[in-house]
Structures are given as C-alpha cells and as structure tokens.
Amino acid sequence: MKLQFSTKFLQQKHQNSCGVLASIFSTKTKPKTQTETQSSSSKLLYDRIEVIEDLKTSVVPVLDQWVSEGRSVDRGQLRNLVEIMNNLRRFNHALEISQWMTDRHNFALSPSEIAHRLDMVHRVHGIKLAEEYFNSVPNDAKTCQVYGALLNAYVQQKSVEEAEAIMQTMRVMGFATASFPYNMLITLYSQIGENDKIEVLIQEMEEKGIPNDKKTREVLMSAYIATSDISMMEMVLKWMEKDPHYVVDWKVYSIAANGYLKGRQFGSSYACMITCLAKLDDVEGAEKIFEEWESQCTAMCGNRVLISLIIAYCKEGLFEKADSAVNKALEGKKPRASLWNVLAVGYEKDNQMPKAVEMLKRAISVGKQGWSPNSVTLDACLDHLEGQEDVDGIKDMIRLLKKSGPLTRDIYHRWLRTCVAAGDSVSEVVDQMKMDGFSVDEETDKILKTGQSL
Numbered sequence: 273m274k275l276q277f278s279t280k281f282l283q284q285k286h287q288n289s290c291g292v293l294a295s296i297f298s299t300k301t302k303p304k305t306q307t308e309t310q311s312s313s314s315k316l317l318y319d320r321i322e323v324i325e326d327l328k329t330s331v332v333p334v335l336d337q338w339v340s341e342g343r344s345v346d347r348g349q350l351r352n353l354v355e356i357m358n359n360l361r362r363f364n365h366a367l368e369i370s371q372w373m374t375d376r377h378n379f380a381l382s383p384s385e386i387a388h389r390l391d392m393v394h395r396v397h398g399i400k401l402a403e404e405y406f407n408s409v410p411n412d413a414k415t416c417q418v419y420g421a422l423l424n425a426y427v428q429q430k431s432v433e434e435a436e437a438i439m440q441t442m443r444v445m446g447f448a449t450a451s452f453p454y455n456m457l458i459t460l461y462s463q464i465g466e467n468d469k470i471e472v473l474i475q476e477m478e479e480k481g482i483p484n485d486k487k488t489r490e491v492l493m494s495a496y497i498a499t500s501d502i503s504m505m506e507m508v509l510k511w512m513e514k515d516p517h518y519v520v521d522w523k524v525y526s527i528a529a530n531g532y533l534k535g536r537q538f539g540s541s542y543a544c545m546i547t548c549l550a551k552l553d554d555v556e557g558a559e560k561i562f563e564e565w566e567s568q569c570t571a572m573c574g575n576r577v578l579i580s581l582i583i584a585y586c587k588e589g590l591f592e593k594a595d596s597a598v599n600k601a602l603e604g605k606k607p608r609a610s611l612w613n614v615l616a617v618g619y620e621k622d623n624q625m626p627k628a629v630e631m632l633k634r635a636i637s638v639g640k641q642g643w644s645p646n647s648v649t650l651d652a653c654l655d656h657l658e659g660q661e662d663v664d665g666i667k668d669m670i671r672l673l674k675k676s677g678p679l680t681r682d683i684y685h686r687w688l689r690t691c692v693a694a695g696d697s698v699s700e701v702v703d704q705m706k707m708d709g710f711s712v713d714e715e716t717d718k719i720l721k722t723g724q725s726l
Contacts, residue, residue, distance in 0.1 A: 314349050314352060314353075317334075317338055317343075317345070317349070317353070318353065318356065320334050320338070321334055321353065321357075321365065324365070327362060327364045327365065328364075330368060331365045331368050331369065332368055332372055335369070335372050335376075336376075339376075345377075347373070347379050350369055350370075350372075350373045350377075350379070351373075351385070353366075353369050354366045354369050354370050354373075354388070357369060358388075358392070363392050363395040363396050364396050366392055367389070367392040367393065367395075367396050370385070370388070370389050370392065371389075383413060383415040383417045383418060384417050386409055386413060386415075386417070386418050386421075387415075387417040387418050387420065387421035388421070389405070390402055390405055390406055390409075390418065390421040390422060390425070391421050391424065391425065393405045394425040394428070399425055399426070399429050399431070402422065402425050403422070406418070406421075406422050415447075416442070416447040416450075419438060419441065419442050419445075419447055419453075420442075420447075420452060420453055420456070422438055423435055423438045423439060423442070423453055423456050423457075424456055426438060426460075427456045427457070427459055427460040430460065430463060430464060432460065432464065435456075435457060435460055436457075439453055439457055449480075449482065450482065451477065451482055451483065451484060451485045451487065451488050452487070454473050454476075454477055454482065454484075454488065455485075455487050455488050455491050457469075457473055458470050458473055458474075458488065458491045458492065458495060459491050459494075459495075461473075461495070462491065462494055462495030462498050462499075463498065465498065465499055467495060467496075467499055467501075470492070470495055474488075474492075486512075486518055486524075489508055489511070489512050489518070489524075490523065490524060490527060492508050493505050493508050493509065493524070493527050493528065493531065494527060496508065496531070497527070497530065497531035497534055500534065502531055502532065502534075502537065505528065505531045506528075509524070509528050512524060520551070521551060522548045522549075522551055522552055525544045525545070525547055525548035525551065526544075526545075526548060528544045529541045529544035529545050529548070532544060539565070539576055539577055540576060542561060542562075542564075542565040542577045542580075543576040543577045543579070543580040544580075545558075545561045546558045546561050546562060546577065546580035546581055546584060547580050547583070547584075549561065549584070550580070550583065550584035550587055550588075553588070555584055555585065555588050555590065558580075558581060558584045559581070562577065562578075562581045565577050575608060575610055575611070578597065578598075578601055578611065579610060579611065579614050581597060582594045582597055582598065582611070582614050582615065582618070583614060583618070585597065585618075586614075586615070586617070586618025586619075586621070586622070587618075589622065591618065591619065591622070591624075591627075594615060594618060595615070598611045598612070598615060606638075607634070607638040608638070609635045609636070609638050609639035609640070609643055609645075610635075611635075612631050612632070612634040612635035612638070613631075613632070613635040613645050613646055613649075615631040616628050616629075616631035616632040616635055616645065616646070616649050616653070617646050617648075617649045619631060620648075620649045620652045620653065625652070625653065625656040626656075628649060628652065628653055628656075629653045629656060629657065629665065629669070632645055632649060632650065632653050632669075633668065633669060633672055636669075636672040636673060636675070636676060637672055637675075639676050640676075641675075641676060641677070642676065642677060643676055644676060644677065653669065654666065654669065654683070654686050657669060657686075657690065658686050658689060658690045658693075661690060661693045661694040662690065663690055663691055663694045663696050666686065666687055666690045667687065670683060670684075670687055678708065679708060681705075681710050681713075681715075681716075684701060684704070684705045684708075684710060685715060685716065685719060687701050688701045688702075688716065688719050688720070689719055692719060692720075692722055698720065702716075702720075
C-alpha cells in the first residue's frame with residue numbers, strides 16, 4: 273500500500289523546525305525568516321556572504337574587505353551571522369565568522385558561544401579537534417553548557433564510554449541538575465538499543481527531583497520507536513496528553529505517526545496526522561489526510577481516523593460537518609457508540625447541552641455491555657437535566673445507563689433530586705434503589721426531607 277503523505281514526512285525526520293506536516297498540508301502563512309528582519313547594514317553584509325555557495329571558499333576575505341571599507345561591525349551583528357550560517361547548515365562559514373570575532377576583534381566569547389563553537393568545530397573538523405578545543409578552554413569557562421556541548425558531540429559519534437565519562441564528570445561538578453544531559457544520553461542509548469539504561473536514567477531523574485521535560489518525553493518516544501515498542505510509545509504519548517503542564521504539539525504527534533508507520537499501523541498514523549493538523553487549526557489539511565485514508569485504507573483502524581476528524585471539526589465549531597461525517601460513516605452500517613460519544617463530548621464542550629444529551633443517549637443506546645461514556649460529559653449532561661428539572665429526560669438517561677452496567681448511588685440521588693425539584697413522586701426512585709442494593713443513607717434521607725418541606 274502506498275502512503276502518499278508519508279514520503280516527505282519520513283524523509284524530513286523532523287529536522288525542519290517549520291514543521292513537516294505544516295509544510296505539506298498547512299494553509300497557514302509562514303513566518304518571516306531572520307534575513308527579512310535584519311538591519312540594512314547586516315543585510316548587506318549577509319548578502320555578500322550568502323553568494324559564496326562553495327563551503328570550501330573562505331568568508332574571511334569578505335569580512336576583511338567589509339572592515340577595510342570603513343564599515344563597522346559589532347558583536348551582535350557577528351553573532352547573528354553565525355546563527356544564520358548555522359541555520360543554513362553552513363557550519364564551516366559559521367565557524368570562520370566565530371573565529372574571526374575572537375582572532376581579529378578580540379571579542380570574548382560567552383559560555384553559550386564557547387559551547388556553540390565546540391559544536392561547530394566538531395561538525396567541521398571532527399571529534400579530535402573538538403576535544404582539543406575543549407581542553408584549551410580555561411577551567412573557569414567550562415560551564416554546564418560547554419560540558420553539554422562535548423557530551424552532545426560524543427552522542428553524535430555514538431561514543432558510549434566517553435559520553436558516560438563526561439556525564440559522570442557533570443554529576444560530580446553539579447552540572448547534571450537539569451534534564452538536557454539526561455536527554456542526550458537517552459538519545460544515545462536509544463540509538464544503540466540500550467533501553468535498560470534509559471530506564472535507569474529516568475529513575476535517577478526521579479530520585480534527584482529532576483523533572484522530565486517535553487524533550488525527555490519526545491526522546492523516550494523515539495527510543496521506543498527505535499526498538500519497535502509501539503505500546504510503550506503510546507503510553508508516553510498518553511502520559512503527555514493527560515499532563516496539564518505539557519502542550520502536545522505537531523512535533524510530538526509527528527513522532528508518534530512515524531512510529532505507527534514503522535510498526536505498520538497505518539490507520540493509527542493517519543489518526544495522528546489528523547490530530548496534529550487539528551492542533552495547527554488546519555481543518556483543510558486534516559480533511560485532505562482523511563480523504564486519502566478513505567481512498568486507500570478504509571478497512572484499517574477506521575474508527576480512530578474518523579474520530580480524529582470529528583474532534584477536529586468540533587474543536588473549530590464545525591458541528592454540521594461533524595454530524596455529516598458521522599451520518600455518512602453509519603450509512604448501512606451498525607451504529608457505533610464511540611462516534612456518538614465523541615459528538616456528545618464536542619457539543620458539551622461547546623455548551624450545546626440539549627445536543628450533547630441527545631448524542632450521549634444515542635451512544636449509550638448502542639454501547640455494548642461494559643462500555644461507558646465519557647465521564648465528564650455524562651456528569652455535565654446529568655447536571656443539565658437535573659438543572660432543567662427534566663424528570664423524563666433523566667429517567668430515560670438512567671434507563672439507558674442501566675443497560676450498560678450497574679448504577680451508582682450518585683446517579684440515583686440525581687434522579688431523586690430532580691423528582692423532588694419537579695414535585696414528582698419519588699417512590700419509584702426509592703424502590704429502584706432498594707432493588708439495586710442501595711439502602712436509604714444520610715444523603716438520601718436529606719434529599720427526601722427536602723421534598724417533604726416543599
């Protein structure tokens with residue numbers, strides 16, 4: 273089976289921070305590049321350097337010529353050029369500009385600039401010269417960032433012993449107090465299939481109170497994907513989705529989609545892509561993904577893909593499209609509780625409670641034994657019916673709920689309060705409670721006495 277959307281997606285490997293999915297399907301306007309916001313002087317110098325496309329050709333003569341013309345150059349201007357060259361992956365030119373800063377102008381490098389230079393030396397000249405540069409840095413300038421840059425170089429080289437030695441030095445020096453060195457080691461272990469060592473690092477972070485950040489979890493997902501452990505990848509993804517401190521963005525979902533593709537779980541991958549584009553508020557892109565899935569993968573994980581699209585519609589308030597998608601999917605087929613349930617959730621979040629109640633009732637009516645609706649939406653619907661003093665409505669809801677499983681005391685109390693508020697008889701409710709093994713407790717008695725005093 274050919275997956276049209278996946279080709280570019282897999283080729284990019286998440287290297288472009290603009291977003292793989294956005295570049296393929298998104299209709300959003302791209303932000304301006306750095307060069308579009310530079311000052312006229314910096315832009316002119318950049319233009320002179322940009323035309324040197326051959327990376328073997330030095331940019332130093334251009335910088336010398338610039339100064340010989342009587343033009344000034346400041347630290348910020350040069351730092352900006354270094355950053356731009358790095359972003360363009362012209363590391364040789366970035367390193368030359370960085371060295372020109374210190375050799376010709378005696379600009380002192382900050383710890384972060386030293387770390388960046390070490391990274392550039394490694395990229396351009398290899399690990400040996402990177403080590404030599406690290407050793408040349410004064411001890412008082414070897415900060416956490418500088419050690420981290422050397423650790424990153426060893427990770428890229430897959431030099432396990434050297435990386436572990438630097439990490440141990442960072443521990444001793446008190447530099448291993450944040451997540452970033454752990455994230456780098458986790459990346460290394462994932463590349464060589466040492467998942468046991470990953471678990472040890474995560475445990476160490478927990479013991480030391482070092483929070484695992486978004487990057488940690490992204491690296492964990494990639495590590496499990498590398499060993500085709502899709503169930504563990506899903507566990508990390510769900511962990512992130514449930515954590516209110518994290519915003520699960522396009523990158524996380526694209527990592528997950530990549531994992532599903534590797535595991536040949538194509539339907540799940542399409543669902544991830546749709547969820548991702550919904551996060552970008554790009555419903556049009558989500559529809560394109562769904563249309564492709566419909567044309568190629570209709571027998572695979574259909575419910576999950578369709579649900580992702582319905583959620584995207586509801587998020588944007590496109591309930592007519594959401595209803596239409598569900599009705600189309602159910603034409604000539606057995607009703608599915610999960611589809612009505614996701615519509616109920618969407619309507620409830622939009623505060624369209626009558627529609628939420630209607631959809632939830634449909635979901636419960638076709639749900640199999642043991643299936644349960646979204647608990648938050650169910651509570652909201654019961655609150656609505658109770659607030660409206662809708663005895664018939666709450667009685668009907670409870671009748672449906674009873675088919676899927678035993679009722680709780682709280683649900684009976686809701687029914688009881690609704691009857692009391694509406695001035696209806698409560699005998700049926702009390703009798704039903706007793707039949708289901710619920711005796712009259714203090715709360716029940718309180719509700720009944722409220723009715724007697726009305």
